[in-house]
Amino acid sequence: MSLKANDPSRKTWLDLPDNTDFPIQNIPFGVFLTRDDIITIGTRIGDFAIDLGALHQLGYFKDIPLTDDIFLQDSLNDFIADGRKTWRSVRNRVAELFDAKNDELKSNQKDRDTVLFTLDEIEMQMPVQVGDYTDFYSSKEHATNVGKMFRDEENALLPNWLHAPIGYHGRSSSIVPSGIPIHRPQGQKLPKGADEPIFGPTRHLDFELEMAFVTTASNHLGEPIPSEDAESYIFGMVLFNDLSARDFQKWEYQPLGPFLGKNFGSAISPWIVTLDALEPFRVEGPKPVKKLLPYLETKGKKSFDISLSVAIKPDNGEESVITKSNFKYMYWNMSQQLAHHTVNGCPVNSGDMMASGTISGPTPESYGSMLELSWGGSKPVKLKNGQERRYIEDNDTVILRGYCQNHEVRIGFGEVSTKILPVFKS
Template sequence: MGLNKSWIESANAAESQFPLNNLPYGVFLDEDGAGSPCVAIGDMIVDLGVLEDEGLIDAGGEDPVFDVPFLNEFMDLGKDAWAEVRARLTDLLAEGGDDALSGNSDLLEAALIAQADVQMGMPFVVGEYTDFYAGRNHATNVGIMFRGKENALPPNWLHIPIGYNGRASTVVVSGTDFHRPNGQLKGPNDAVPSFGPCKRLDIELEMGAVVGTGSAMGKPVSVAEADEMIFGYVLLNDWSARDIQAWEYQPLGPFQAKAFATTISPWVVPKAALEPFRCSTPEREFELLPYLQEPGPMLYNIDLEVALAPEGKDETVISRTNYNEMYYSSAQQLAHHASGGCEMSTGDLLGSGTISGVEKDQRGALLEITWAGAEPIELESGESRTFLEDGDTVTLRGACKGDGFTIGFGDCTGKILPAVKFP
């Protein structure tokens, strides 16, 4: 599959993240901070509310879905509506397609906006957030650190997508700065814990699956059905306070150590744009139970990287890996989530778990890259890092590479501010 050409020339460049093949959905903010749904095309965005008002797209019939500052109402319509809107937008933006937009100067001025001139907001209202632990290399590395090589993977890991329920309230869009978390800390030689700023602040390179259509309470879904429920994917950084986590996580798992911030990219890349890049999960040591077996390829070939920039200095790429390293797909995770009767809803967000390759420079967390702080990394600025310092900015990037085109997600960026003094 090659590049689909657009009359918007910037979309036809091989390095553009947003060719006509992509058409990711987001929400841009106007001068008053009000949000409007849009799609990205080249270096421009198209205001979907304007197109809907003009009757050029019609997703919800008599009930408009692009007149609200989030994508949830559109996502809730389901896969047929997603396909119809995508086909219509492709026709309106394609070279030689319907000129109802390209041939109307007044409409062009209202609907087409330079990305450089707008700020992006949260693309959807997050219903619930669940984070998984589904990357084998990451789970193995962490297990070796804390349990030894012989017991690296928990006994259930090769049979079940392990996860925990996170906090939707602190999922934020790229570009949102946040404070270093405070929490209880207890060193190995401390008799009792203390309270204060996290000293081992970390990243987790993940993909996030966005649930478009939900399921009823008590109703399991198959992996194939789960795949059809997924609207699209975002980059996701599940920031982690490793020292707070070490003290609190037994016996129930992460709590405050994972609740202070989770950053997502501003663009939701629709599943349709990723279809040419599908790939299979790895071979299994144990056959999965029937409800988790996949009818076909459910992962995607997405190149990923992590860059770290000290305040006021150039960034250093500290990791490069690929989403195809995952052991469980998002469709499997969603099917497992619903298998016990949990209701899944429009806007639910599923974190893939940390994505790490085999080599050191392919690891998706500083905990792994620096081996719990024992092996500091050197930055191009001349500084070294074991974990994140105040003022550091971390950027995740991801892209599928096609024949003469790129499917990108936009940057997923966050900056660390000093901890709030408390109490």
């Protein structure tokens, strides 16, 4: 099926703000509560949210084989499970309906009023019910930086790292969409020089600049997904903020990996941008340093040129961008991650989420966490208001943004914005 929706010359009859992340070439998918408190699957063009459930009820998708309630759901899981042909048909049809040359919907004011919402009329929800969430660790720069600080300056990268996309299972239940505040967690930490841990609020609260991909139901228990087929099982991507309590993490992570240092909250941008929409921004990733085992070999452009940034906004203050990175720095691509994850027969379901791990670039200005930016707290980061940050403080809002841009089109992810509240009081 063609990617007609990607046509860069297409204009829409909707009014768009300049430089929007959501031109008619994007057509991402999300779930929202409407002004009537109905939950629906929708898309976004410019600053309009579009109710796909209502469009379907009005007959605008009659030529696509879809069940009646496919969009009247509180998650995209079933729609995603329908597979790539369905996603493409719906994206192409939405592009057609909002095309400046098409009067079909434009001229029907009643239907327009039914399906179009301004952003302040809706409330974005989690786009998928995440069955399993995996967090990879696929930036060589990040793994090296953390290895230097947590372990050994000389042998920062562990021997397995260059041979496989190392990852761990994370907690699905604490993934929230942009806008949901998260309390500073309490837990165990080992004070410097002490033998025994103490209990209290984390003093090293961090973000991690990541992206995540969402899968469709793919393999069965026991069946690997080959790397060359992996992309057909990837629905799309979101920005992912993997909040971390470094003091908890350092104390607990051996031998079984991150646990309470991570599972108090992660946040995502609410619109899933399809892999199809990202097609014009394919690039090759870094060349492998070591010869790869055959199941991890991939050909061609399997990475994407996605500009990323993180800003911190102090309470009632102006935001400061503190790092700029790019998804293309990832050493391991998504096809390799999915092939590795399933090579032992591990099944993947519709709505599963796999995050990249912190995306750090090669220079200190492109590091993807406070741990790295402040080098373990030793180099405070300056904010515009004159304040400094070693880690995140109470009432700070952390905002991740990402977009792709070429001379023809900009495809963006919007943002994931998360305010940190003080410790929870019962």
